[in-house]
Amino acid sequence: MTAEAQVVQVPLWRVRLGLFAKAMRTNWALFTENPIGLLGLGVIIFFGLFALCHPILIATDKVTFGLVDKPIWDPVIYDPVSGFDMEIAFHPSPPSATHLLGTDPLGRDVLSQLMFSTRYEFALGLIAAIVTMTIATTIGAVSAYFGGITDMILMRIVNLVMMVPTLPILIVLGAMMEIGMLELAIIIGLLSGFSGTAIVVKSQALTVKVRPYIEAARIAGGGHFHIIFKHMMPNLMPIALLYMMFIVNGAIAYEAVLSFFGLTEIEMSWGLMINTTQYFGYLLRFDTWWLLFPASAAISLLCAAFYLVGRALDEVVNPRLRKR
Amino acid sequence: MTEQRILVNIRNLSKLYPASTGIFSKSDVFVHAVSKINLQIAHGESVGLVGESGCGKTTTGKLLTRLIDPTEGSIELDTEDGVVDIAQLKGNALKRFRRNVQMIFQDPYESMNPRLTIYDTVAEPLNVQGIGSVPEREERVAQFLETVGLTPASSFMFRYPHELSGGQRQRIAIARALVMEPRFVVADEPTSMLDVSVRTGVMQLMQDLADRLSVTYLYITHDLAVARYMCNRIAVMYLGKIVELAETEELLHHPQHPYTKALLSAVPVPDPTFKRKPVVIKGGVSKPINPPPQCRFYPRCPLADDFCRDNDHPPLEDKGGEHFVACYKV
Amino acid sequence: MTNNDKVLEVKNLTMHYMTRKGPVYAIDDVSFYVRRGESIGLVGESGCGKTSVAISLMKLLPDNAEIINGEILINGHDLVPLSDAEVRKFRWRHISMVFQAAMNAMNPVYTVEEQILEAMRLHRPEMSDKEMDEKIDHLFELVGLDPAFKSQYPHQYSGGMRQRAIIAMALSCDPDIIIADEPTTALDVIVQDQLLQKVRDIQRQLNMAMIYISHDIAVIAEVSERVGVMYAGQLAEMASTEAIFHHPIHPYTMGLMSAFPSIVGPKTELVQLPGEPPDLLNPPPGCRFHPRCPYATDICREKPPEFKEHAENHYAACWHPGGES
Numbered sequence: 001m002t003a004e005a006q007v008v009q010v011p012l013w014r015v016r017l018g019l020f021a022k023a024m025r026t027n028w029a030l031f032t033e034n035p036i037g038l039l040g041l042g043v044i045i046f047f048g049l050f051a052l053c054h055p056i057l058i059a060t061d062k063v064t065f066g067l068v069d070k071p072i073w074d075p076v077i078y079d080p081v082s083g084f085d086m087e088i089a090f091h092p093s094p095p096s097a098t099h100l101l102g103t104d105p106l107g108r109d110v111l112s113q114l115m116f117s118t119r120y121e122f123a124l125g126l127i128a129a130i131v132t133m134t135i136a137t138t139i140g141a142v143s144a145y146f147g148g149i150t151d152m153i154l155m156r157i158v159n160l161v162m163m164v165p166t167l168p169i170l171i172v173l174g175a176m177m178e179i180g181m182l183e184l185a186i187i188i189g190l191l192s193g194f195s196g197t198a199i200v201v202k203s204q205a206l207t208v209k210v211r212p213y214i215e216a217a218r219i220a221g222g223g224h225f226h227i228i229f230k231h232m233m234p235n236l237m238p239i240a241l242l243y244m245m246f247i248v249n250g251a252i253a254y255e256a257v258l259s260f261f262g263l264t265e266i267e268m269s270w271g272l273m274i275n276t277t278q279y280f281g282y283l284l285r286f287d288t289w290w291l292l293f294p295a296s297a298a299i300s301l302l303c304a305a306f307y308l309v310g311r312a313l314d315e316v317v318n319p320r321l322r323k324r
Numbered sequence: 325m326t327e328q329r330i331l332v333n334i335r336n337l338s339k340l341y342p343a344s345t346g347i348f349s350k351s352d353v354f355v356h357a358v359s360k361i362n363l364q365i366a367h368g369e370s371v372g373l374v375g376e377s378g379c380g381k382t383t384t385g386k387l388l389t390r391l392i393d394p395t396e397g398s399i400e401l402d403t404e405d406g407v408v409d410i411a412q413l414k415g416n417a418l419k420r421f422r423r424n425v426q427m428i429f430q431d432p433y434e435s436m437n438p439r440l441t442i443y444d445t446v447a448e449p450l451n452v453q454g455i456g457s458v459p460e461r462e463e464r465v466a467q468f469l470e471t472v473g474l475t476p477a478s479s480f481m482f483r484y485p486h487e488l489s490g491g492q493r494q495r496i497a498i499a500r501a502l503v504m505e506p507r508f509v510v511a512d513e514p515t516s517m518l519d520v521s522v523r524t525g526v527m528q529l530m531q532d533l534a535d536r537l538s539v540t541y542l543y544i545t546h547d548l549a550v551a552r553y554m555c556n557r558i559a560v561m562y563l564g565k566i567v568e569l570a571e572t573e574e575l576l577h578h579p580q581h582p583y584t585k586a587l588l589s590a591v592p593v594p595d596p597t598f599k600r601k602p603v604v605i606k607g608g609v610s611k612p613i614n615p616p617p618q619c620r621f622y623p624r625c626p627l628a629d630d631f632c633r634d635n636d637h638p639p640l641e642d643k644g645g646e647h648f649v650a651c652y653k654v
Numbered sequence: 655m656t657n658n659d660k661v662l663e664v665k666n667l668t669m670h671y672m673t674r675k676g677p678v679y680a681i682d683d684v685s686f687y688v689r690r691g692e693s694i695g696l697v698g699e700s701g702c703g704k705t706s707v708a709i710s711l712m713k714l715l716p717d718n719a720e721i722i723n724g725e726i727l728i729n730g731h732d733l734v735p736l737s738d739a740e741v742r743k744f745r746w747r748h749i750s751m752v753f754q755a756a757m758n759a760m761n762p763v764y765t766v767e768e769q770i771l772e773a774m775r776l777h778r779p780e781m782s783d784k785e786m787d788e789k790i791d792h793l794f795e796l797v798g799l800d801p802a803f804k805s806q807y808p809h810q811y812s813g814g815m816r817q818r819a820i821i822a823m824a825l826s827c828d829p830d831i832i833i834a835d836e837p838t839t840a841l842d843v844i845v846q847d848q849l850l851q852k853v854r855d856i857q858r859q860l861n862m863a864m865i866y867i868s869h870d871i872a873v874i875a876e877v878s879e880r881v882g883v884m885y886a887g888q889l890a891e892m893a894s895t896e897a898i899f900h901h902p903i904h905p906y907t908m909g910l911m912s913a914f915p916s917i918v919g920p921k922t923e924l925v926q927l928p929g930e931p932p933d934l935l936n937p938p939p940g941c942r943f944h945p946r947c948p949y950a951t952d953i954c955r956e957k958p959p960e961f962k963e964h965a966e967n968h969y970a971a972c973w974h975p976g977g978e979s
Contacts (some may be wrong), residue, residue, distance in 0.1 A: 012458060015482050019441065212435040215444075217502070219389050220449035221422040234439045376842035489930045490700075519699040520869060521927035524913045528926060546843065553924060575828075576917050590847035592872035595912045596895040599878070602847055608812060609842065646916040 030316045037312020043305035047298075051118035058112065058131050073112065080116040080268050083108045092280075092288055102290040104273065105280035114294055117269045121302060124185045124255055125248030131189025132197060132247045134241045139194070139230050145224065154198075161194040161317055170254055174263025181266050184258070188251045197243050208235045221303025238317040245310030249303045256299050270295040328366035330402060331508060332538050336360045337411070339383050343613055357383040357614040359620075360397065362640060365508075367402075370534060370541040371570070372555030374548055376587075378609050379561040381544045385510045387411075388397060388542065389427045401425065401508070416559035423453060430513040432493035436485045441471070443481045446500045453504065468499040471641040472529060491522035498529065501538060510542045515550060527605035543548070548591050552576060560584050563612040563620040564621060566640055570647040580649045582625050619652070627653045660727075661686040661830045661863045662711070662749070667724035669710050679936045680706040680719070682887045685961065688831060691861040695855075695878030695895070697871055697910075701931050703887040705754075708835045711865075713741045714752050730829065747777045750824040752817075754836040759807040759820055766819050767804040770826050775795060793822040796859075798852050814845035821853065831863035838873065848879060850960045871914055883907045886932050886942040889961055893968035903964055903975040905947045929941045941973065949974045 019144025031037050058073045079083045084107040085091075085099065091107040101110035109243065143154045166188075173179065173187060208214065208231065217227050258264050262279075266272060273295040274283075282288045326434045339358040342351035357393065358380040364370050373381045379401060386392045388399060398409045403424050410421050426449070429435035446465045458648060466477035474480045485493055494514060501509050511530065515523040531554065534541060543554045551558055552572055559569040560583065568581040579585045586603040589628040607624045619625070619632045630653055632638075640650040641648055669681040681703045688694055695705045709715055711726055713733055726733040728748050733741055741808050753759040761769060767790060774786050781789070791801040797818040808816060817837055824832050834853065838846040854877055857864050866877050874881055875895060881894040883906065891904040902908045912925040929946040932938055941959050944950040961971040 012462070019482060186374075211432055211437075212429045213437045215391055216427070216429060216435055216497075217437075217448060218391060219422060219425075219427050220500075221419045221452040222448070223452075225418070226452055231437055233435075376844065408902060445940055491930060519931065520871075520913050521699060521909065524924045524926040525928075527924070548843075549917045552917055552921065565925045571909070573921070587843060588917060590844045591917055592870070592876050593849070593918050594872040594875050594899065594911070594916055595918075596875045598918060602851070603843070608814065608845065 011094065027316050033147065034315055036308045037315075040305040040308030040310075040312065044215075044309065047118055047302055047305070048122070049182045050115055052259055053179070054112070054115035057115075069104070073109075078109045078112045078253040080108060080113040083112065085109070092282065092291055094288075095290055101294050104276055104291055105282060106276065110273070110290055110294060113273055114298055117273070118298075120181050120269055121252050121255070124181055124253045125306070127182065127185035127187040128192065128251035129244040129247040131186055133244050135190065135193025136197040136201050136243070137233070137236055137240050139198040140205050141228050141236060143198075144202045144205035147227055147228055155202075158194050158198050161191060164194060166191050167254065167257065170258055171261065171263060174258050175262070178265045179258070179263065181255075181264075181269075184255060184264060184266075185251065185305055188254055189247075192247050192250065200243065201239060204236055204239050205232055208232050216248070233317060238313075242310055242313045242317050245306045249306045249310070252299060252303050252306075270299050296320060328368070330364050330400075331367045331369075332363075332365040332402075332542075333398075333400040334361060334363040334365075334388075335398045335400070335409075336362065337384070337387060337399060338395045339380075339387055339392065340395045353614055356564045356615055358387065358394075359612065359615075360639075361561075361566050362371050363559060363566065363569070365542065366541060367507075368534075368538055369538055369557065369646065370531075370543060372543045372551035372558040373541050373561060374545055374551050374558055374587075375561035376546060376609055378563070378611060380564040381561050382512060384561070385427065385512050385542065385544050388510050389425050390421070391427075391454075403507070419453070422449075423504045424506050425508045425510070426504065426506040427511060428494075428497050428501045428511040428514045431517055432490045432497060433485070433517075435497055436493065438485055441482045441484060442488075442496055445485070445497060446503055449500065449504045449590075455504065464503060465499075469496070470502050471502075471533070472496070472499045474499075477632075489522075491526060494518060495529065498526070498533070502533060502539065504541070505537065508540050508542070510544065512544045513546070514543075515644075516545065516547060530554065541549045542642075548576070548588065560587065563609070563615070565620055565650060566648075567621065567638060567650045568648065569640065574645070574647055578647075580643060580647065581621075581651050582627050582653075582654045583621050620648075629653075659690045660687045661690050661729060662865075663725075663727040664707075664711070665725040665727070666900065667707070667710060667721065667722075667726065669706060669715070669719060669721045669724075671716075671718070672718045673935070676937055679937060680887050680934060680935075684724075684884075684887075684889050685881055685960075686882055686892060688863045688865060690830070692880065693857055693864040693866060693878050694702055695874035695881040696867045696884060697730065697869065697874045697881060698864055698884035699869055699931050700932060701886070702884040703883070704884050705835055706887070707884075708751060708833045708865070710748060711833060712745060713738070714751075742776075745777075746773050746793070746824075746827040746829060748830045750829040750832050752820050752824045752832065752834040752837045755840055760816065762808055765805050765807055766811070766823075770804075770823050774826050776817075784800075789826065793825055796825070796856060797822045797867060813841055814849060817841065817849055818852070821856070825860070825862075828860075829862070831865065832857075833865045833867065835867045839868070839870075853877065871899075871910060872916070883910070886937055887934055888942060888971060889969075890943065890972070891968075891970040892961075893965075893970075897965070897968050899967075901968075903968065903970040904943075904972045905949055905974070905977055907944050907970075908977065930949075941971070949977050968973060 039090060058071055058075055059077055077083050085103060088103065091103050092105045093103045095102045099109050101114065104110055139154050139158065141150045169191065170187065214227060217231055255269060256271035259266060259269050260275050262275050274292060277283050277291040282291050338360050340354040340356055343353035343355055344351045373384060375381050381451065387394050389512065392652060394411045399411045400407050401410050401424060406422065441566050443465055445468065447461045452462045452466065466481060469477040469480055474492060474495055515526055518526060533539060543551060545551050553634060555572055557570065558572050558575050559566050560581065562583050568575065568579065568584045575584065576588065579588055586605045589601060589603040605624045605626060617636045619637050622628045622632050638650045638652045640648045643649050643654055655751065664687065667681055667684045670677040670679050670718060684707060688822050696930060698704045707936050721734055728744055729757065733744060770790055771786060774781060782841050790804055794801040794804060799815060799818050799822065811819060838849050841849065850873065866874060868874050878895050880893065881898045883890045883898065891898065891902065891907045898907060899911060902911055909925065909927040913927060915924060927946055932942055938945055940956045941954045944954040947954065959971045959973045961969055963969050964975045
């Protein structure tokens with residue numbers, strides 16, 4: 001009797017929380033075994049802090065709660081979109097004490113632009129990734145579970161979307177309509193969600209579907225909903241998370257390309273910085289390296305960081321890849 | 325047999341699979357996985373279903389638990405609402421019936437979701453069927469864990485399957501199968517993937533629980549030696565048909581069907597001084613695809629003659645003392 | 655078998671796997687020998703080390719496995735210190751193996767004939783193509799397969815046929831000793847029986863030494879002259895088949911015998927062995943069987959017993975052989 005009484009005393013949610021924490025600790029240990037994972041994570045955290053710095057530096061009272069009476073960066077000069085430094089004769093100007101990465105042809109501080117855009121890059125990546133994974137996981141699970149006609153129809157749709165190359169479509173859409181950050185994220189999400197990722201998720205779902213525990217769930221009386229959400233989804237989450245990393249990678253890159261061509265209606269982004277450089281004819285000049293290099297480096301680094309994290313996550317998700 | 329109440333009455337049960345698949349093509353070639361079988365299982369009995377791979381025993385088990393739907397025939401189950409043909413059930417009635425029939429799976433490693441705790445796994449039937457409140461479920465799960473020998477329950481409840489051994493996992497599978505106190509449990513090779521020294525414990529547990537909770541078992545196995553210990557009656561299947569059905573010791577010591585004789589003589593004996601005399605039968609087991617109307621064992625049978633070939637598969641008949649054989653030559 | 659010609663002699667073999675959590679002592683100080691033409695059985699449960707012994711003998715160890723002590727003498731030559739290139743001269747030619755689950759041992763994109771030829775070309779380069787061809791036909795007949803099947807692909811064979819093909823492959827270079835690792839586990843009873851008879855006939859016909867590995871003592875009883883019982887990476891007992899079955903000394907062997915149901919004879923009571931086989935990351939101190947042994951005393955918990963002769967040609971590692979205190 002006492003054994004049962006003890007069991008009931010600890011509330012179920014508390015137990016589950018404890019188990020979750022333990023699982024996270026194990027996963028963290030596995031993740032950190034591979035140094036590239038830590039490297040990628042480090043870069044992401046760096047950029048995260050980078051993005052956070054901007055509102056602090058260019059602070060208005062609301063952000064700093066009145067702690068600083070004058071922002072470190074005067075918005076008139078340092079605003080990424082509309083700032084202009086009148087004290088410097090010629091723009092673009094090379095890096096100096098007041099402008100650590102120099103100014104762009106329109107007189108705006110490059111570092112400020114870089115910092116400001118970071119939040120949008122993250123947001124873009126995240127939204128695109130979430131949209132993609134929601135669609136891909138649903139299609140994959142439903143397709144695998146029901147099979148038959150449902151599977152056939154969904155796979156045909158996926159194949160149709162896959163046939164169309166993403167970048168040209170984005171370019172055409174960019175020319176046809178006004179694409180802001182949110183719209184771009186959703187469009188990329190839709191295009192990626194209905195493509196290869198769905199197929200990967202589906203094949204993973206298929207391996208789950210044939211496991212005896214699904215039969216056991218059915219015999220217990222579980223219906224379609226129960227099996228898909230209680231059994232298949234948790235087993236699909238790891239691979240979904242993994243692919244999210246790669247989607248973020250792709251989204252940032254696509255945005256950079258589109259902005260470079262001026263097809264987006266975004267206030268400021270890294271791609272737009274390169275677009276400005278090109279527009280004013282400074283693209284292929286090495287003496288104005290600060291115009292091209294920081295933005296390109298930022299894009300490459302953040303994309304690479306997400307990719308590395310994805311690779312390290314792969315070892316957590318795929319037990320077979322782990323070292324014994 | 326007739327004095328005991330019948331729990332499961334299987335009549336003319338068949339399962340046919342189309343041999344060629346495709347959404348737009350119609351197939352007229354079928355694999356007769358289970359072919360018009362008849363079997364009665366009484367309350368409290370333990371019936372063994374033995375045979376080699378492809379004989380249809382696993383399919384029968386899946387039909388009885390409605391994991392797959394029968395092509396024809398009926399399965400009458402004696403439930404608290406009277407005799408119900410579970411072959412025809414759909415929807416909510418089907419869901420309710422599941423409280424009466426459960427299954428123990430072969431693979432202790434794969435029959436549990438590795439991401440769910442032991443509690444979640446054993447409580448799943450209660451959860452899905454909406455039985456009891458959450459604290460009540462916890463208590464029942466703990467109770468059953470102790471019943472299957474996993475004490476103290478609290479140290480097992482919130483562990484994960486990979487932390488436990490095969491024998492322990494199989495005990496959990498048994499707990500899960502029994503947590504709703506079903507009347508009928510189909511055990512599909514529950515011990516074949518366990519180590520020998522662990523097997524005995526699980527087998528004894530199942531027998532123990534059969535007595536205590538008055539559960540009726542259908543024990544599916546290819547291992548006749550294990551069937552001997554677990555079952556009071558054994559049915560031998562071949563290519564979708566039951567070819568012999570008798571009480572265990574009777575079947576083992578006085579087999580009548582040529583296939584049963586061959587099967588029994590092929591089982592290795594753990595005694596180096598025992599000289600086995602294997603009955604040689606030609607050929608190998610094949611798939612019963614559109615089988616011709618003759619005895620299914622005809623191509624391999626040492627006793628077969630033209631009569632066996634020209635007539636349909638012999639019916640399962642009582643040859644005396646409730647010993648049923650499907651053979652013209654007996 | 656009165657000759658003392660030892661084809662294989664294993665002395666104090668110790669092997670471990672390095673895992674993330676530390677070393678797993680898969681084989682611990684195992685010694686035994688096999689004479690020419692003799693068939694011995696190695697029986698035990700999962701994790702006892704019998705398959706580890708097989709792959710160690712063939713030196714087909716995975717990267718994280720290491721033989722840290724011992725000798726493996728094939729016709730007097732020690733394989734342990736040899737490099738992979740040197741060991742290759744012994745594999746298939748002097749010692750070969752029939753793997754579990756033949757489906758995994760054959761390459762699905764090559765015909766069976768091609769695969770056997772590959773082995774023969776590597777190890778018997780002196781044979782001409784015609785000789786090899788004839789040899790394959792002969793091998794197929796020996797294992798009970800129609801030689802016409804040799805040009806087919808593995809997936810076209812049934813399970814029993816594949817197993818026979820694997821045996822033919824293992825015999826192709828006329829080895830002195832063959833290791834059969836659970837060759838009939840995945841097969842149906844009747845097919846298993848046919849194969850067992852075949853294996854026994856071939857072994858006698860070719861006077862070839864054989865190590866038959868299985869968890870099924872019934873099969874071992876029918877195929878082997880001597881039996882080694884393994885537990886937790888060690889040899890618990892080794893003796894003639896008759897002695898092991900009728901006069902077991904080690905409590906594990908005794909427990910194993912009474913845990914196996916049989917379809918002949920009266921229905922005897924099955925005795926359960928309590929507990930589970932130990933985790934080889936952290937094996938119990940002293941005798942590894944002591945947590946499950948009904949006769950265990952203090953010395954069993956502290957000192958590992960020596961594997962020595964207790965009766966004629968009957969070895970066991972136990973402080974209380976036969977169960978007496």
